[in-house]
Amino acid sequence: MKLVLFCLLAGVFPGWSETRGATFAPITLYTQFEQAPPGGVLEALQDEVASIMAPIGIRFEWRDLGKTGGHEVSAELAVVTFKGRCDAAGLLTRSKFEGALGWTHVSDGQILPFTDVSCDRVREFVQTGLLAFRVEDREAKYGRALGRVLAHELYHIFANTLRHGSGVAKESYSVQDLLADDFQFEAKETRMLQTSRPKPAVEGTAGTM
Numbered sequence: 333m334k335l336v337l338f339c340l341l342a343g344v345f346p347g348w349s350e351t352r353g354a355t356f357a358p359i360t361l362y363t364q365f366e367q368a369p370p371g372g373v374l375e376a377l378q379d380e381v382a383s384i385m386a387p388i389g390i391r392f393e394w395r396d397l398g399k400t401g402g403h404e405v406s407a408e409l410a411v412v413t414f415k416g417r418c419d420a421a422g423l424l425t426r427s428k429f430e431g432a433l434g435w436t437h438v439s440d441g442q443i444l445p446f447t448d449v450s451c452d453r454v455r456e457f458v459q460t461g462l463l464a465f466r467v468e469d470r471e472a473k474y475g476r477a478l479g480r481v482l483a484h485e486l487y488h489i490f491a492n493t494l495r496h497g498s499g500v501a502k503e504s505y506s507v508q509d510l511l512a513d514d515f516q517f518e519a520k521e522t523r524m525l526q527t528s529r530p531k532p533a534v535e536g537t538a539g540t541m
């Protein structure tokens with residue numbers, strides 16, 4: 333079984349300084365896609381993030397970063413960039429892995445609410461497994477895999493930790509983890525997500541790691 337490393341940590345971004353309220357208001361997820369995903373992939377991706385996070389008490393509102401007016405206020409947010417081609421076309425019978433599937437930006441040891449998911453790398457990693465599904469099911473299975481990678485990165489941001497654990501929080505995923513019927517956080521990471529508070533950000537820009 334092939335394993336994948338998560339979380340290439342890099343980047344320089346301005347900080348943030350929000351705190352989570354006593355009740356869990358929805359967190360706004362601003363998304364941008366390098367190439368527009370098929371509707372079936374997007375729907376499965378959003379459904380999977382909800383099915384992993386809703387039992388924990390965290391809800392998300394999804395917004396297209398390119399369509400925001402610039403006057404929106406969110407108590408908590410994250411910006412997600414999907415790299416590459418997010419469709420399930422052109423699958424090969426040979427899986428490959430080149431680099432992290434997703435990564436969250438860190439500046440000066442501080443986790444920033446900016447995360448990237450590589451659609452190409454996720455597809456290339458699971459493509460042999462996807463070929464085992466019926467053609468009409470592949471978009472949903474692939475979108476669900478993308479949702480799991482994103483849920484992992486959102487854990488780093490909203491549990492405010494660089495550490496890994498078990499379940500969705502494990503350090504590396506197998507093809508089986510990404511394509512299995514069910515994949516969830518376990519008790520420890522669930523508690524962290526429910527109780528953590530983002531730390532106040534240092535203003536300005538910090539150096540690269």
Ligand SMILES: [Zn+2]
Pocket residue numbers: 338339484488496502503
């Ligand atoms: Zn990670």
